[in-house]
Amino acid sequence: MLQIKDLTFSAWGRPFLDNASVSVPPGAKVGLVGRNGVGKSTLFKLILGELQPPGDEISLPNRARIGSVDQEHPATPVSLLDTILEADEERHALMVRLETAPPEEMGEIWERLIAIDAESAPSRAAEILVGLGFSQEDLSRPMAEFSGGWRMRVALAAALFAEPDILLLDEPTNYLDLEGALWLEARLRKYPHTAIIISHDRELLNASCTHILHMANRRLELYTGGYDDFEKRRAEKLRLLEANRVKQEAERAHLQAFVDRFKAKASKATQAQSRVKRLAKMQPISLPPEERVAPFVLPSPPRPLAPPLIRLEKADVGYEPGKPILRNLNLRMDEDDRIGLLGVNGAGKSTFAKMIAEALVPEKGEYLHSTKMKVGWFHQHQIEALDPNDTALEIIRRAMPEASESSRRSRLAQFGLPFEKQETRVDSLSGGERARLLLNLVAMDAPHVLILDEPTNHLDIDSRRALLDALNDYQGAVILITHDRSLMELVADRLWLTADGTVKPFDGDMDDYARYVIERARAAGSRPRQVETAAPVSTEAEPAPTKPRKKDGPSPSTLRFAAKKAEDKLTAVAARLARIDDELANAAIANPKTLADLSRERAKVQSDLDAAEAAWMEAEEALADT
Numbered sequence: 001m002l003q004i005k006d007l008t009f010s011a012w013g014r015p016f017l018d019n020a021s022v023s024v025p026p027g028a029k030v031g032l033v034g035r036n037g038v039g040k041s042t043l044f045k046l047i048l049g050e051l052q053p054p055g056d057e058i059s060l061p062n063r064a065r066i067g068s069v070d071q072e073h074p075a076t077p078v079s080l081l082d083t084i085l086e087a088d089e090e091r092h093a094l095m096v097r098l099e100t101a102p103p104e105e106m107g108e109i110w111e112r113l114i115a116i117d118a119e120s121a122p123s124r125a126a127e128i129l130v131g132l133g134f135s136q137e138d139l140s141r142p143m144a145e146f147s148g149g150w151r152m153r154v155a156l157a158a159a160l161f162a163e164p165d166i167l168l169l170d171e172p173t174n175y176l177d178l179e180g181a182l183w184l185e186a187r188l189r190k191y192p193h194t195a196i197i198i199s200h201d202r203e204l205l206n207a208s209c210t211h212i213l214h215m216a217n218r219r220l221e222l223y224t225g226g227y228d229d230f231e232k233r234r235a236e237k238l239r240l241l242e243a244n245r246v247k248q249e250a251e252r253a254h255l256q257a258f259v260d261r262f263k264a265k266a267s268k269a270t271q272a273q274s275r276v277k278r279l280a281k282m283q284p285i286s287l288p289p290e291e292r293v294a295p296f297v298l299p300s301p302p303r304p305l306a307p308p309l310i311r312l313e314k315a316d317v318g319y320e321p322g323k324p325i326l327r328n329l330n331l332r333m334d335e336d337d338r339i340g341l342l343g344v345n346g347a348g349k350s351t352f353a354k355m356i357a358e359a360l361v362p363e364k365g366e367y368l369h370s371t372k373m374k375v376g377w378f379h380q381h382q383i384e385a386l387d388p389n390d391t392a393l394e395i396i397r398r399a400m401p402e403a404s405e406s407s408r409r410s411r412l413a414q415f416g417l418p419f420e421k422q423e424t425r426v427d428s429l430s431g432g433e434r435a436r437l438l439l440n441l442v443a444m445d446a447p448h449v450l451i452l453d454e455p456t457n458h459l460d461i462d463s464r465r466a467l468l469d470a471l472n473d474y475q476g477a478v479i480l481i482t483h484d485r486s487l488m489e490l491v492a493d494r495l496w497l498t499a500d501g502t503v504k505p506f507d508g509d510m511d512d513y514a515r516y517v518i519e520r521a522r523a524a525g526s527r528p529r530q531v532e533t534a535a536p537v538s539t540e541a542e543p544a545p546t547k548p549r550k551k552d553g554p555s556p557s558t559l560r561f562a563a564k565k566a567e568d569k570l571t572a573v574a575a576r577l578a579r580i581d582d583e584l585a586n587a588a589i590a591n592p593k594t595l596a597d598l599s600r601e602r603a604k605v606q607s608d609l610d611a612a613e614a615a616w617m618e619a620e621e622a623l624a625d626t
Contacts, residue, residue, distance in 0.1 A: 007057040018218040030196045031205040034215035036432045036460050040198045067164030072151035075144040084125040087158035091118050128157045131183035131521035167195040173483050177345045181483040182514045200461045203485040293462040294416030299446040300475035305370045309335045315365035317355045325351045338478045340492025347498040353451045376447035380454040383434050388427035415440040431458030453481045566619040573609045
């Protein structure tokens with residue numbers, strides 16, 4: 001159990017926590033929420049020991065392993081898969097010992113490897129990597145070949161594979177695409193230990209978390225349930241607090257009226273003094289300060305254009321002649337369409353967005369639209385490309401060259417940047433403030449199409465809701481690329497899938513797509529590498545062998561243990577297959593979706609059964625050879 005008791009902490013000239021206390025139950029999946037800047041990342045640093053609390057206010061279980069993802073994994077010559085396998089320190093140490101251990105120690109090493117299921121480690125690591133967006137071909141590539149963003153995913157994969165007792169994740173979906181976020185959501189649900197996740201992703205907080213830890217007003221408060229449960233309980237708590245405050249104020253007024261009326265009368269002096277004491281003992285009930293969120297300003301186009309707004313006919317688009325990224329695009333979009341663009345990183349989503357924004361011209365086919373059509377395009381790299389020495393006021397001056405200074409400042413205030421922030425350098429603004437500025441700027445001219453590529457990366461939950469409200473009021477077309485499942489579900493009314501070098505309508509909803517992503521990761525990790533046995537190093541000279549020398553293997557007792565374990569697994573998988581067959585026999589023919597789900601599950605379990613049977617036969621043959 002992680003326990004924080006009466007923690008007070010200040011740094012960089014500001015207080016973060018004041019007598020804050022919380023106990024996190026073992027095995028809980030906790031979403032740490034709060035406004036940007038309240039100190040959530042600072043709390044992580046305190047738990048990790050990177051910042052020191054005044055005393056021993058933070059206590060952890062004995063020998064608890066704490067894991068976090070602080071920075072990208074270094075660019076080394078080690079392969080991607082081996083990098084992840086090395087994150088399991090015990091397994092890695094045993095494998096290293098196996099290379100040089102004398103024969104009498106090898107049985108003990110093998111027993112421990114079997115106990116920690118070392119043989120399945122490569123397949124488990126592969127499943128995690130594929131779930132986070134890597135391909136099977138990537139597994140053998142050296143780390144040095146991956147960009148910084150992909151090495152961040154490697155660091156996350158290593159932390160998940162190592163399974164520390166307390167896993168700390170700070171905005172893990174910010175460097176994932178939607179597919180990776182969907183997979184991570186499912187993975188965290190079954191994480192075997194305690195996990196604390198800083199996140200503004202409502203869907204992840206609802207689907208994966210058993211508790212919500214709210215950080216506000218320099219205090220910590222733990223709620224059971226997901227984020228929706230937290231919102232309801234907090235709203236009810238504030239309602240009761242307000243009711244008690246009103247009741248207390250009425251009682252205070254009544255007591256004060258009695259004192260004012262009778263304090264000068266000798267016959268009532270005792271009663272008046274008693275009420276004065278009651279007034280002095282009353283602890284005022286104060287409500288937490290209201291946390292106001294500025295709305296987004298997304299003006300709608302003044303008049304609609306003739307349909308269709310966009311039509312693509314057999315269009316090919318790419319960056320080099322003769323090498324299209326997307327081919328044979330045949331799509332139509334109208335002014336009231338809300339398109340959610342799906343697809344793994346590298347499939348061509350950004351290429352499609354650039355073509356719609358006319359930053360790329362189709363090499364073949366036609367891209368038809370009105371010459372009056374205006375496009376507002378927000379992409380996450382715009383934030384990184386801002387001049388750090390610029391200010392919001394200088395940026396709006398260039399965007400509104402004819403406007404008065406007061407109009408510019410008024411517009412920035414509408415964007416959520418108060419007067420004191422308007423002349424602050426960009427590098428001193430928070431990520432959320434910069435995102436707000438750019439989101440409002442791209443929509444300022446009332447475009448007919450808004451292309452939003454990961455618009456929520458730096459926005460807190462309340463700002464994301466404000467963006468959702470603005471998008472629902474906006475009367476133009478929207479193309480949305482986001483890892484935020486909740487935003488995708490509440491904005492998009494049509495889904496297009498970018499895959500296999502083209503873009504096509506996706507026949508299904510986000511639940512169907514989530515199942516597709518998870519099944520793909522499982523299938524990709526279903527080919528485990530076997531645990532290799534290394535030959536012991538002999539201290540005596542021996543002649544060079546004319547044939548490859550047989551390696552020393554595990555002891556007969558170890559092999560019997562392995563065979564029994566393989567047999568148990570085979571029995572369990574066979575039972576699962578029988579259960580599915582029963583469900584298929586009893587499933588209603590009128591429900592094709594249930595039948596399809598069961599059929600897919602049966603195919604997967606049949607594959608597991610074949611693998612379990614092969615592993616059992618191999619174990620029995622090895623035992624027979626001893």
